[in-house]
Amino acid sequence: MKSIHERLNLYTNEDDSYIFVPAEPANAGPLVVHRNSGDIVLDLPSSAIPSSAKRYKKTIYGIYGLISLSQSEYLIVITGRELRGHLLGHPIYRAVDFDILPVRPGLSVAKPSHPVETHLLALVRSHLNSGLFLYSYVFDITRRLQAQYVAREGDDRKPMWETADDRFFWNKFLQSRFMDISISDPKNDLSPYILPVMNGTFDARTVMVDGRKLHLCLVSRRSRFRAGTRYFRRGVDHDGHVANFNETEQIATIPSQSDPNAVATTLSFVQIRGSVPVFWAEVNTLRYKPDLQIMDLQGSVNATQRHLQEQVSLYGDQSLVNLVDQQGYEKPVKEAYERNLAKADVPQVKYRYFDFHNECKHMRWDRISLLIDHLTEDLLRDGYFHLDSNYQDPVKWQLGVVRTNCMDNLDRTNVAQAAIARWTLDLQLKAAGIIGQKGAVDQHEEIDVALREMWSDHADYISKAYAGTGALKTDFTRTGKRTRQGAFDDFKKSAIRYLRNNHFDGARQDAYDLMTGAWVPRKGPSSTLFLIADTRPLILRAVPYILTFSLFMILAGLTLPRTSDYSLVYYFALWLTLVVLSTIFILVHGLDYVAWPRLLPLTETIHYNGPGFRSGHHGTGLGLDFGKLKSGVNAQWMTRGFLRSDKQVEEIELGAKRHVD
Incomplete structure (x- = not known):
């Protein structure tokens, strides 16, 4: 090369x-x-x-x-x-x-x-x-x-x-x-x-196992297709590309005993993850749980079929592990996935469902071993890649992969993939003669700690790229135990995710679309003025300022000198009323206060009204029926595709000229 x-x-x-x-x-x-x-x-x-x-x-x-x-x-x-x-x-x-x-x-x-x-x-x-x-x-x-x-x-x-x-x-x-x-x-x-650059993770460590040196590497490769952030890139597109697709390869190399600089054995095991390959979305409304939306478009089954056929052509047999909940909020995604799989009928694809939250409830995450038990036959069939310097051809080929998904393909998926990789490494090291047939990776502290740290760091990197924070549930990956401190850390991360996903990820998604070529700017700034203009109705733009000013006035009333307490009763009543009304207005119009992507607006997804499923309250932040304040009117400023009026363009251009002068 x-x-x-x-x-x-x-x-x-x-x-x-x-x-x-x-x-x-x-x-x-x-x-x-x-x-x-x-x-x-x-x-x-x-x-x-x-x-x-x-x-x-x-x-x-x-x-x-x-x-x-x-x-x-x-x-x-x-x-x-x-x-x-x-x-x-x-x-x-x-x-x-x-x-x-x-x-x-x-x-x-x-x-x-x-x-x-x-x-x-x-x-x-x-x-x-x-x-x-x-x-x-x-x-x-x-x-x-x-x-x-x-x-x-x-x-x-x-x-x-x-x-x-x-x-x-x-x-x-x-x-x-x-x-x-x-x-x-x-x-x-x-x-x-021309330097090819990969977006992903890489970690390499050297450990000793019974006097033998072992080099461990963990590489994760993130696909540039359908790339983006957690709530703004979900599901599959018409070409069969899914959101948050990652190929993860765990590599172990063993130096030669006669020449420490030469590699005697190379072991590789690959897994993949990706969003559920159907047309679905989660529409942010400022509520903690967005509106879940399944879109039964005409090409939905074809898109699922294309995705799976591509994976079979690249990796061989597919063992699909679905960790989505079978009850409650996530149930429609599971059902849509299984429905499309049945219709797509792709050979060499086997579907396995694992009820993660039910099986591992009460912090019994060691029960992920049940999933390994279900997958043992598939893992033995698919194998792994094994090179030995004493043989001209590979000792073993990997003939298939496990494709794991949950809702985000982050937290539950990380736990499952780490467990599968550990089980496979145990098998590989026994075949290579590094550990005895009755031994196990868990019995060797140095390699056990290295594996836990590598997979936990790997989980954090992938989660930060997609969701904006480190992964949840990494206390189990790092220590093998689910702890109360870990649960509290997950609570903090979930709160940060909420803020980022609702108020900051629009710009992050725009950056993905710009840098991967999903959106290409035209020459001349006038064609892209929508990036720096807020075209929402005046009332929508004004309410957050009213709320902020009302809170300031309440704070001022509490801290500044006063002549009498009675004189402040009406003062506080006025500003508290404005705070309450402003807050209700913002929550009802939740769609309008989400930081949506601007380069490739999600207009069709937000206002989708075709066959499928829509949970929640159709865009109203409180979930109440306020007549015209419902999502049928919410975010209608987005339906224009961010086109600007001549007057707005003129005003922005004049401002730009003044900036230049």
Whole structure:
């Protein structure tokens, strides 16, 4: 596989060009980005750096990509990295610092000339700063080991961007310009500058087991398709892509006893998770439990079928483990899943339901072993990937996977996957002769602790990316016990999730859609003015201010000097009445006070009125019938697709011009 330049020196030739010169090898051709024309070319190795060019203050560790916003294209470069560990001897890095360079001359990233560009750049920065972006210059971290082994002969002369798994090549959209140039003009091959980056987790640890060294790795790869946040990306799309899809690979390597630097045995086990593959959503209304919505669209069964067929083609047999509750709020999701599965009738798919909350109630989470008992036959059939240096061919192949889901594919799913992975590692180490046939991983404290910490950290990372907080129930994953302190920590995390999911995730979802190419801005800020305008009716915008001011006045009345207590009775009665009325109004109009995504508004989902199921109170925060205040009127400002009136556009443009002046 062709390698990628690890260090680049950047020279800026005033407003004319950016010149990326590889630190090594010395004879590599520099990459030149001409700022006036936007052309990207590979210069000859002998090309001299212009005398007017100035060396950039930071070392560049890779080009993340090129993104086009409303006023200019921008180069995103990696200026900081940290070593996360090694996988089969190859270093794996995390990108921890980025710089954004405007291609168009005369523009400033620090002080954009238009508020729309300021907003879009803020989305880019927030996404880069909040993600866990992993990469390697010589090893394809986007593909599981078995897939790399199968394709090893054909990959030898290909660049990494051609071999990377399309689902987990997170910055593929931002690298598309470089890839198109490489394909259309082989003499202008930019492959050494195209760095595939994965969004996910990576953890590596070394432990001792009965005097033998064992290297453990846990890798999770997050799909770029249908990517997003907890309540704004649910279910499946028409192409069969599901929300929060993650492939998790647990790897164990055993060094040779004769040569500690050589790997004698490689063991890999893969699991997957993803949202229930039906058309469903949870519509936020400011209540703790959103409105659950099942949408029986015409292509629902086809979408489920496409998803499962893709998984079978990629991984083999599918053991579907569903942890959704069979009673109460979650029941309709379970029923819709089972209904679509029966109609889709995909071969090599076996469905298993496990009533997690009922089986593990009263903090008896050790009873997750019951799920393992149900899955034992499938796990033995599907196997795992096993390479031994003494044999030319793999000792064992993994012929299928367990696909686990709960509602969020986070907390219950983490517990189940960790238990399945531990059971499989026990089987693998016995087959490799590391532990005896009557032994167990649990009997070796060092490996037991490492596994618990790795899976708990992994759970937290995935949960933060999707829900905004660390995972729930990690006290069990870390210690093997469910504790009261853990339950209290889960309560705090749930409260933070509520605030984030209702009031902050709209912008996070916009950042996902912008960076993955789900939404592409047009040239000219006027086409994107809806990002910085609040088009809700005046009454909706005014009520939170009335509530805030009323609370301030009550606080002032309690703290400021007073002439008589009697004179304050009517004062407090007035402001308390306003507080109560404002609060009721906000709760009734819950839909209108959720921070919805703006780039790809969920208008059709919010106002869906077709066949299916809708729980809750159809958008009213209190669940009361207030006539016209019901969801039939709530959030109607969204049905216009964020189109703005000419007067509003004119006002915003005038404000932007004043900002520039």
